[in-house]
Amino acid sequence: MGERDAGARRARAAIPDATIARLPVYHRALAAIADRGVATVSSDALAAAAGVGPAQLRKDLSLLGSYGTRGVGYDVEHLLGQIGHELGLTQEWPVVVVGVGNLGHALAHYGGFAGRGFRLAGLVDVDPAQVGTTVAGTRVRPVAELGRLVAEEQAAIAIIATPAAAAQQVCEVLVGAGIRSILNFAPVVLGVPDEVDVRQVDVANELSILAFHEQRRHPLVEAVHS
Amino acid sequence: MGERDAGARRARAAIPDATIARLPVYHRALAAIADRGVATVSSDALAAAAGVGPAQLRKDLSLLGSYGTRGVGYDVEHLLGQIGHELGLTQEWPVVVVGVGNLGHALAHYGGFAGRGFRLAGLVDVDPAQVGTTVAGTRVRPVAELGRLVAEEQAAIAIIATPAAAAQQVCEVLVGAGIRSILNFAPVVLGVPDEVDVRQVDVANELSILAFHEQRRHPLVEAVHS
């Protein structure tokens, strides 16, 4: 990630990565609170809904600006808008999904795209047997059309849902087509140029981390060595 | 997470969370290197394969013990074994999946379970229409059987792949059944007792984080205010 010129144009100081990673959580918690018709939340209540501490929440929000009222709390709708704006969810992001296996299907049917600022803009697969079929109302296109698809849809974000073996190659095609943000479900570390942003979702890794802690609690019978 | 009694029985100092989260990545990178028949890796080479800096890798590994040889590097097989042992991947963990929608199907067919220390121990769904069907060779059972399933399989880890609305309730049933490690795909913050470990995987959150950075690079035409 680039992030040069800290403070250009007297801009608010850069928001820490850790905070950014929590903003979507706050956004969703707020949306749920708004749905219940609540107009105002305290940092305590919102923090509880988001699963963080109140101090953390206040600190995070204070980095975006002073959107609360002392003695009262935060206006739900207003804060929702501010966080949404900060996250770039005021526009709708077209997302291209590559790989129409089980996971690709799940993603294509995923209801969380719409309504959260994202739209399935296209499905792509390398497998000729998949190409031309329709999944969740969207036609599956060949990789050869990726460049055109990205250009037509002005897509900036792509999801890789291919097997591990195909991921790096697909990644290179995506980058070549102009994609600069990638969500990678394939269990490989993608090599990308500096200006491309990759986030990794890896089920086996997550399970391993859980297994580590689980093992700490219930170690297998193991000699207290020496 | 509990983690009391730091240093009980003269144990090695606790390994930082950030390190633990990287161990599965190292483990996989090493496995790939081992498959290529390479016997020894340097911290530079392994770090590159894992997508981290060499200093970070050496620091992380040094926390597990001194498994390298100065001037030479790390023995691939040995290090693989040590990390696997540390992560608890020497045993096979039975995993219960709740929710047999698109995501549940994808998980059931996921090839990354076996061979990485995990085994699909059971599929559960609330929907009576799903119960009794067979997915990926595994019969789908009702939630009522969760307790028995967990007990029979001695499962400690579960994956929630239900819609958001059902997640909290499913979570409570799982915890009641004795599950203490949960991987949650539903877009909700689960409320759990302290001793239960939850990890969250959320596609919309990940996309939002990407959108944030993307927006920073290509802001919508926006007046340079005031």
Add this chain to the structure above:
DNA sequence: ATCTGTGAATTTCTTCACAGCA
């Protein structure tokens, strides 16, 4: 000569605690 292991320095992140407003 090479590459690990690790204290120390640095940076980042979290938590505290209280001043400042409504």
Add this chain to the structure above:
DNA sequence: TGCTGTGAAGAAATTCACAGAT
């Protein structure tokens, strides 16, 4: 009085840089 906003303190994580082993 109640709750936010935020400097300051504290903790955690990363990076440096070099001593130490082969």
